[in-house]
Amino acid sequence: MLHGKWDSKSQIFLTASFSFLMSDSFLSLVVKGDILDDYLRTDGVWILTRNKQFYKTNNEKECAEKCEAERHFNCRAFLFTRKKLQCLTLAENAKMTVTFNSTDAVLYEKKIYLLQCRRGIGKDYRGMEAKTWRGIPCQKWAEKTPHNPNYTPEKHPNAGLDENYCRNPDGDESGPWCYTTDPATRFDYCNIPECEVECMQCNGEDYHGEVSRTESGLECQHWDTQEPHMHGFTPKHFPEKDLKMNYCRNPDGELRPWCFTTSPTKRWEYCNIARCTMHPPVSGLGSQCLSGKGEDYRGRIAVTKSGNACQHWNTQFPHRHGWIPDRYPCKGLEKNYCRNPDGEKRPWCYTVNSSIRWEYCAIPHCDGTEQGIAVAPPEECYRGKGQSYRGTTSITASGKKCQAWNSMFPHRHEKTPDRFPNADLRDNYCRNPDGDNSPWCFTTDPSVTWEYCNLKRCDDHTQEPAPNDPPATTAQNVGLTTPTTPDCINGNGKDYRGTIAKTGRGRTCQEWSSQKPHSHKYFTPVTHPRAGLDKNYCRNPDGDVNGVWCFTTDPEKKWEYCEIPRCCNYPSRLFCPPFLQLVMIVTKCFQSNHKNHKPSSYRVFLGIQNLIAAESSLQIQGVQKVLKEPNGADIALLKLNSPVTITDRVKPVCLPETSLMVERNAVCFLTAWGKTRGTDTDNRLKDVEFPVLENRICNRPEFLNGSVKNHEFCGGFTFGSIDNCEAEVGGPLVCKDKDRFVQYGVTSWGLDCTQPSKPVFVRIPSFISWIKNAMVAH
Structure with a gap:
C-alpha cells in the first residue's frame, strides 16, 4: 500500500512505500536526570526583558518546572531570587538582551538555546542562525510573505519557530532550514555545524563535554562549590582546566574524567564517557628537549640525573607503580625513557636501584626554535658578574652543596623561580639573580645561609676569586652575609636598591630618566643622584611613609606603590614570612580523659627557635580557658591570660576562608x-x-x-x-x-x-x- 507525503516546504506530492509517524513532540529516548542539568547557571546576573511571568516557588527546581510548562511564550531562561523566593520565566536569554549585576539573583539559561551547533539532523537546534547557506536572510515563521508557510508557531508550538531562526520542524535529514526572503526561493538549508561528539581522547584530560553524572548515576558537585565535599579544584585555581558548572573533567591526570558527587557519602567517582574512535596523537612527535615541565618530552634519555638507569614503565620490579602504559596511552610511557606523566617539575623515572624509588632526569633545554634543538653545554665560567651564567656548578667556594632554588629547607628565602623567571633558577645550580658580585647559592648547611660558588671568570685563568669578590670565608664564618641588593625593605624602603620593577597591581614601572608616558620634574637620576633611581626599579626618593613606588607605563595611572616584603632580622636573602615560631605548649594534647588538667596547668611559650638556648624574644603565657571542638575533632582553642606582644619573632598567621581548601599546587x-x-x-x-x-x-x-x-x-x-x-x-x-x-x-x-x-x-x-x-x- 502506498502512502503519500505532502512536502510542505516545496509543495510537491511524493509517494513512498512506507509510512512514517512524525510528531512535533517526538524526541529521542533519554534518561532524564536533574531538571537543572538542562540549564546553564550564572550567579549574580539579572537580564532585562519585557516578556516574562512571575511565580512564587520554593527553590530553583520548581522554577525550572514553571519554565518547562510556560505557555505564554517559549521560555529560554528563568531568574530565581534567593531571599524573596521569586521565580521569573523569561522569553529571552543573555545572548538576546541586556544583562546587569544583581547580588541575590541566579540566572538559569536553557542550554539548548545557547548551543550554536546541531546534534544529528538538528531537530532540537534552537540557535540564532537566521540565514541560509547561500547567505539569504530567512523569512519569519509567523509571516506569510513572500511565502505562505506550512510550518508556523501556531501549528507547531513545540518546534521552536521563533523569529526567523533556522529550524527543522519536520525532521529533514539534511538538517535545519528556513523559508527565505527571496521570492524565487521558497526554502533553503542553513549552514549549522555539527556539535562535537561526547567522547574523550587518551585519558580525557582535554575533554570539554557536558556529561555531569558519574558512572553510577550520581549528580556531580559544581566545581565552584565546597558542599558537600571541600576541595581545592576550583575554577579560580585551575583556570586552564575548564572546570565549568558540574561537568566531568580530568584536571589531575587521572585514568579518565571524574567529579566530586552531590552525595555526602560518596566523595568522588569516575564518569562514563566513551572513547573517541580517532587514534590518539603519536608519542614520537613530541619534543626531543626540555621545555616547560617537559610533559611533551618524547626523547630517549633513560638515565636519572645521578646516573641511575630507569626502570621500564611496563614492569613492576624493583618498584611497583600505577603508571602502566596501557592505562595511560598518551603519556609516551615507552620502554624506560624519562617522562613526566603527572605534571611534576620535570621528567623523571623509577630507577632500577631498589633503594631509590624515583629520580628526576637531566634533559637538555630547548633553545626556543621550532625545531627544538638542544642547547649546547654552557661554559663553566662566568662573565662580568655572572648574571648570564647558565652552567651546572652546584658547589660553593668552601665545598658546600647548594640548596635547590625552589626549596625552603634548610633556608627559607624569596629567590624562587616564580619571582625571578628570567634568572634560570633551575635545580640547585649556582646563579646570580640579584646582581651580586658573582654567582652564588643557598647552602644545604643549616649553619651557613649562602656562599659564592666555586667558579672563575671566563677571562681569568686562575682559580682565585675575582678581585672584587669578598673572600669565601666571609659567608662561611659568619653565615649571615647581606647581599648588595636585597629584595626586601627596611622601614619605608628609602634605602631599597633591589630590582623589582612592577607595582603592587602588576603595572610595569616607567624609567626614572624617562618623561613618557608621564612627565615629572623632581624625581630623576639628576635631581636625586643618591636615591638609586636606576632603570625603572621601585624606589622611595621622597621618603614616602607608605613605602617604595614608581611612575607607571600605563598612561591612565601616573604612579603606584610597589609591594615588596619587609626584611627580617636575618640575612636579607632569607624569606620573611608572617610566622617564625611554632607555639610550644607544655602538654601536647587536650583529650577528654585528661580530667585533672586544668587550664592553669598549661604554659604557652612563644618566640623561641631553640629548645635549649636562652632567647630574649621568649614570651610565656598562662592559659585561662581550653575550648575543645564540640563534635570531637582533633582541634582546640586556647584563651590566654593576657594579650601577646606582637614582635618580629611573634606574629599572627591568617585564617582561611570558610569552606575553601588550599589549591593543589600551593606552596x-x-x-x-x-x-x-x-x-x-x-x-x-x-x-x-x-x-x-x-x-x-x-x-x-x-x-x-x-x-x-x-x-x-x-x-x-x-x-x-x-x-x-x-x-x-x-x-x-x-x-x-x-x-x-x-x-x-x-x-x-x-x-x-x-x-x-x-x-x-x-x-x-x-x-x-x-x-x-x-x-x-x-
Whole structure:
C-alpha cells in the first residue's frame, strides 16, 4: 500500500512505500536526570526583558518546572531570587538582551538555546542562525510573505519557530532550514555545524563535554562549590582546566574524567564517557628537549640525573607503580625513557636501584626554535658578574652543596623561580639573580645561609676569586652575609636598591630618566643622584611613609606603590614570612580523659627557635580557658591570660576562608620541632616545604584506605618521601596565598613524613565558624 507525503516546504506530492509517524513532540529516548542539568547557571546576573511571568516557588527546581510548562511564550531562561523566593520565566536569554549585576539573583539559561551547533539532523537546534547557506536572510515563521508557510508557531508550538531562526520542524535529514526572503526561493538549508561528539581522547584530560553524572548515576558537585565535599579544584585555581558548572573533567591526570558527587557519602567517582574512535596523537612527535615541565618530552634519555638507569614503565620490579602504559596511552610511557606523566617539575623515572624509588632526569633545554634543538653545554665560567651564567656548578667556594632554588629547607628565602623567571633558577645550580658580585647559592648547611660558588671568570685563568669578590670565608664564618641588593625593605624602603620593577597591581614601572608616558620634574637620576633611581626599579626618593613606588607605563595611572616584603632580622636573602615560631605548649594534647588538667596547668611559650638556648624574644603565657571542638575533632582553642606582644619573632598567621581548601599546587610549609635523625639541629625549630594531597588520593587502598575523614586532609607524596621530616601533634601547615600566609591545617596523626600520604591534618576551613563563634562567646 502506498502512502503519500505532502512536502510542505516545496509543495510537491511524493509517494513512498512506507509510512512514517512524525510528531512535533517526538524526541529521542533519554534518561532524564536533574531538571537543572538542562540549564546553564550564572550567579549574580539579572537580564532585562519585557516578556516574562512571575511565580512564587520554593527553590530553583520548581522554577525550572514553571519554565518547562510556560505557555505564554517559549521560555529560554528563568531568574530565581534567593531571599524573596521569586521565580521569573523569561522569553529571552543573555545572548538576546541586556544583562546587569544583581547580588541575590541566579540566572538559569536553557542550554539548548545557547548551543550554536546541531546534534544529528538538528531537530532540537534552537540557535540564532537566521540565514541560509547561500547567505539569504530567512523569512519569519509567523509571516506569510513572500511565502505562505506550512510550518508556523501556531501549528507547531513545540518546534521552536521563533523569529526567523533556522529550524527543522519536520525532521529533514539534511538538517535545519528556513523559508527565505527571496521570492524565487521558497526554502533553503542553513549552514549549522555539527556539535562535537561526547567522547574523550587518551585519558580525557582535554575533554570539554557536558556529561555531569558519574558512572553510577550520581549528580556531580559544581566545581565552584565546597558542599558537600571541600576541595581545592576550583575554577579560580585551575583556570586552564575548564572546570565549568558540574561537568566531568580530568584536571589531575587521572585514568579518565571524574567529579566530586552531590552525595555526602560518596566523595568522588569516575564518569562514563566513551572513547573517541580517532587514534590518539603519536608519542614520537613530541619534543626531543626540555621545555616547560617537559610533559611533551618524547626523547630517549633513560638515565636519572645521578646516573641511575630507569626502570621500564611496563614492569613492576624493583618498584611497583600505577603508571602502566596501557592505562595511560598518551603519556609516551615507552620502554624506560624519562617522562613526566603527572605534571611534576620535570621528567623523571623509577630507577632500577631498589633503594631509590624515583629520580628526576637531566634533559637538555630547548633553545626556543621550532625545531627544538638542544642547547649546547654552557661554559663553566662566568662573565662580568655572572648574571648570564647558565652552567651546572652546584658547589660553593668552601665545598658546600647548594640548596635547590625552589626549596625552603634548610633556608627559607624569596629567590624562587616564580619571582625571578628570567634568572634560570633551575635545580640547585649556582646563579646570580640579584646582581651580586658573582654567582652564588643557598647552602644545604643549616649553619651557613649562602656562599659564592666555586667558579672563575671566563677571562681569568686562575682559580682565585675575582678581585672584587669578598673572600669565601666571609659567608662561611659568619653565615649571615647581606647581599648588595636585597629584595626586601627596611622601614619605608628609602634605602631599597633591589630590582623589582612592577607595582603592587602588576603595572610595569616607567624609567626614572624617562618623561613618557608621564612627565615629572623632581624625581630623576639628576635631581636625586643618591636615591638609586636606576632603570625603572621601585624606589622611595621622597621618603614616602607608605613605602617604595614608581611612575607607571600605563598612561591612565601616573604612579603606584610597589609591594615588596619587609626584611627580617636575618640575612636579607632569607624569606620573611608572617610566622617564625611554632607555639610550644607544655602538654601536647587536650583529650577528654585528661580530667585533672586544668587550664592553669598549661604554659604557652612563644618566640623561641631553640629548645635549649636562652632567647630574649621568649614570651610565656598562662592559659585561662581550653575550648575543645564540640563534635570531637582533633582541634582546640586556647584563651590566654593576657594579650601577646606582637614582635618580629611573634606574629599572627591568617585564617582561611570558610569552606575553601588550599589549591593543589600551593606552596605550603610544615613546621615542627621533630627530630632530624642524629643531626646537630634536633633542638631547633624546623620547617619543610610540604605538598597537600586530595582526599580521594589519600584514601586509596594502597595509601590510607579510607581512614581520612571529610574534616581532615593529608600531605606529603604518594611516591617517594620527604627526608629528615618528623611531624608532631598540633604542628601547623601554613600555605602561601598571594602576599600572605594562611594556616590550613593542624597536624593530627600519621606523623612520619617519610611515608606516603602522611601526616594527616585537621582541615581548618571546616571549623572557621566554630572558631569565630568561640572567639565572640569567650
